[in-house]
Amino acid sequence: MTSSPVRGRPRHATAHIRVRVAHALVGVVAGAGWLAIPVLAAQEPATASPPAHATPAASGAASAPRDDESSAVDLILPVAVLGTAGVLAAYGWVRRSRRSPGVTSAAPAVAAPAETDRQARAALVRADDRVRTCEEELPFAAALIDERTLTPFRRAIHTARTELSAAFSLWQRYEEGEPHDPVDRRQILAGVVGRCAEAERVLDARAADLDRPLGPALDIAERAFRGLAARASDGRATAAGLRARYGPSAGARAAGCVEEAMDRLVFATSRINDARRAADSGEDERGTWQLRSAEGAVAQAGILLAGLDRTARRLREAAALVPAALTGAEAVLAAAAPAPPGADGTLAAVREELTAGPYDPLAALRRITRALVRLPGARTGVLDTAADLVARAATGEAEDFVAVHRGAVAADARSLLAAAVRTLAAPHPVEAAALARRALESAERDVRTRGVPASEAEDSAGALRRGEPDHDPPVSDGGPETHDHSRPRPD
Structure with a gap:
C-alpha cells in the first residue's frame, strides 16, 4: 500500500505552510484596502463651500494645502503596506536560507566515525610497538649502563604499559558496543588515542637513558x-x-x-x-x-x-x-x-x-x-x-x-x-x-x-x-620522536 504524501510530511512543514498562507491573506487584504481608498474619497460629499465673498484666487490658494495634506494621508497606508510586505519577504528569505543545505555551519568539523576508528586502531598498534621495542632493547642496555641510570627508564616502561593497558580496556568497551550514545563513543575513541599518546610521551621523555657507545x-x-x-x-x-x-x-x-x-x-x-x-x-x-x-x-x-x-x-x-x-x-x-x-x-x-x-x-x-x-x-x-x-x-x-x-x-x-x-x-x-x-x-x-x-x-x-615497519628506521628508545636519541656516544 502506498503511503500518503501528506502523512509522510513532517509536522513542522504543515506549520510553515499555514504561516505562509496567513502572510498571503494579510497582503491581499492590505492591497485591496489601499486600492479602495481613491474610490471612497471620490464618492465623499462636500462638507463645506467656500465663502461667497472669497475670490477665486483666494479659494484656489486655500484649497491647495488641503489637497497636499490629502495626498500625504493617501500615501501613508500604501507605504506601510509595502514596508510590511518587504519585511515579511525578507524574513521568509532568511528562514529559507538557514534551512538551505548549501549553507555551511560555523561549528568545527567533526571527524567521521570510520576515520576516528582508524586513528584509534593505528594509535594502539603504534604504542604497543613502542613499548615492546623498548622492552626488547632494555636487556642490551643493562649490560652497559648502571642500574641507577636505568631505573627511571624501567619506571617509564611500566607507566607506558599501564597507559596502554587502559587504552586497550577502553577499546574493548568500544568494540563491545558500549556506550551506545554516538557522542560518548567518540569520547571513548579520543580516550584511546590520548592514552596511547601518553604512553609514547613517557617513553620519549626517558629516551636518552639508553644511549650507548x-x-x-x-x-x-x-x-x-x-x-x-x-x-x-x-x-x-x-x-x-x-x-x-x-x-x-x-x-x-x-x-x-x-x-x-x-x-x-x-x-x-x-x-x-x-x-x-x-x-x-x-x-x-x-x-x-x-x-x-x-x-x-x-x-x-x-x-x-x-x-x-x-x-x-x-x-x-x-x-x-x-x-x-x-x-x-x-x-x-x-x-x-x-x-x-x-x-x-x-x-x-x-x-x-x-x-x-x-x-x-x-x-x-x-x-x-x-x-x-x-x-x-x-x-x-x-x-x-x-x-x-x-x-x-x-x-x-x-x-x-x-x-x-x-x-x-x-x-x-x-x-x-x-x-x-x-x-x-x-x-x-x-x-x-x-x-x-x-x-x-x-x-x-x-x-x-x-x-x-x-x-x-x-x-x-x-x-x-x-x-618493524617496512622502509622505516628501526624504532629505538621509545618511538619516532627519539630516533636522534639513539646516536652512539664515542667509544
Missing part, C-alpha cells in the same frame, strides 16, 4: 647472538623429543619456534657484520641503525627459544596433571544435575586418548576444563589448577606470536591478547584461555593476509618479520 654495544649483541645460536642447536633436539612424546601437534609448534629463531639469527648475523663495518669506517649513525636491527632480531630469537623451553615445561606439568584432572572432572559431572551437553562424550574421548598413544596434554586439559566451565565444582582443586595452567600456556603462546610478528599484527589481535591478560588476572582462567586462543587465531590471520611480499628485499622482509 657503538663499539661496546656491538660486543654485547655478538655475545647474545652466540649464546642463542648454541641454544637453537639444542632446540632442534628438544622439538624432536616433544614430537615423539606428545604427538605431532605439540612437536610441530616446537619445531616452528626453532625454525623462526634460526631465521632471525641468520638475519642478525648480517646486521652485526654490517654494523661492524660501519663502525670501522667511522659511519656511526649507519652502524647504530644496523645494530638496532640486529638487537631486535636477537631479542625475538630469544623470545622464541624461551617460549620453546616454557612449552616443554608446561607439557610435562600438563601430562602429570591430566589423569587427576580427568578423575576430578568425572566426579564433578556425576554430581551435576543436569550435566552440560556433550560433557560425557568429551571426557570419554580424553580418557581414550590417554591409552591410545602420544597426545597433547595441554589440549586435553583445555577440553576438560571447557566441558565443565559452567559447573560450580569446576573452580576447585585440581580442575582450577588445570584451568590456570591451560590459560597461562595459551596466553604465553599468543604473546610470543604477537611479539615476533607484530609488524603484521593489527589492533584486534592485540586487543584480544590484552583482554586475555586482564581476564587471567581476574582470575577467570577458562575465559582467559578462550580469549588467548582467539587472539592467536586473529594474529595468524593477519600474518597470512599481510605476509612477507616476495618482491621485497631481504632488508624489508627481515624488518617485517622482526616487527
Whole structure:
C-alpha cells in the first residue's frame, strides 16, 4: 500500500505552510484596502463651500494645502503596506536560507566515525610497538649502563604499559558496543588515542637513558647472538623429543619456534657484520641503525627459544596433571544435575586418548576444563589448577606470536591478547584461555593476509618479520620522536 504524501510530511512543514498562507491573506487584504481608498474619497460629499465673498484666487490658494495634506494621508497606508510586505519577504528569505543545505555551519568539523576508528586502531598498534621495542632493547642496555641510570627508564616502561593497558580496556568497551550514545563513543575513541599518546610521551621523555657507545654495544649483541645460536642447536633436539612424546601437534609448534629463531639469527648475523663495518669506517649513525636491527632480531630469537623451553615445561606439568584432572572432572559431572551437553562424550574421548598413544596434554586439559566451565565444582582443586595452567600456556603462546610478528599484527589481535591478560588476572582462567586462543587465531590471520611480499628485499622482509615497519628506521628508545636519541656516544 502506498503511503500518503501528506502523512509522510513532517509536522513542522504543515506549520510553515499555514504561516505562509496567513502572510498571503494579510497582503491581499492590505492591497485591496489601499486600492479602495481613491474610490471612497471620490464618492465623499462636500462638507463645506467656500465663502461667497472669497475670490477665486483666494479659494484656489486655500484649497491647495488641503489637497497636499490629502495626498500625504493617501500615501501613508500604501507605504506601510509595502514596508510590511518587504519585511515579511525578507524574513521568509532568511528562514529559507538557514534551512538551505548549501549553507555551511560555523561549528568545527567533526571527524567521521570510520576515520576516528582508524586513528584509534593505528594509535594502539603504534604504542604497543613502542613499548615492546623498548622492552626488547632494555636487556642490551643493562649490560652497559648502571642500574641507577636505568631505573627511571624501567619506571617509564611500566607507566607506558599501564597507559596502554587502559587504552586497550577502553577499546574493548568500544568494540563491545558500549556506550551506545554516538557522542560518548567518540569520547571513548579520543580516550584511546590520548592514552596511547601518553604512553609514547613517557617513553620519549626517558629516551636518552639508553644511549650507548657503538663499539661496546656491538660486543654485547655478538655475545647474545652466540649464546642463542648454541641454544637453537639444542632446540632442534628438544622439538624432536616433544614430537615423539606428545604427538605431532605439540612437536610441530616446537619445531616452528626453532625454525623462526634460526631465521632471525641468520638475519642478525648480517646486521652485526654490517654494523661492524660501519663502525670501522667511522659511519656511526649507519652502524647504530644496523645494530638496532640486529638487537631486535636477537631479542625475538630469544623470545622464541624461551617460549620453546616454557612449552616443554608446561607439557610435562600438563601430562602429570591430566589423569587427576580427568578423575576430578568425572566426579564433578556425576554430581551435576543436569550435566552440560556433550560433557560425557568429551571426557570419554580424553580418557581414550590417554591409552591410545602420544597426545597433547595441554589440549586435553583445555577440553576438560571447557566441558565443565559452567559447573560450580569446576573452580576447585585440581580442575582450577588445570584451568590456570591451560590459560597461562595459551596466553604465553599468543604473546610470543604477537611479539615476533607484530609488524603484521593489527589492533584486534592485540586487543584480544590484552583482554586475555586482564581476564587471567581476574582470575577467570577458562575465559582467559578462550580469549588467548582467539587472539592467536586473529594474529595468524593477519600474518597470512599481510605476509612477507616476495618482491621485497631481504632488508624489508627481515624488518617485517622482526616487527618493524617496512622502509622505516628501526624504532629505538621509545618511538619516532627519539630516533636522534639513539646516536652512539664515542667509544
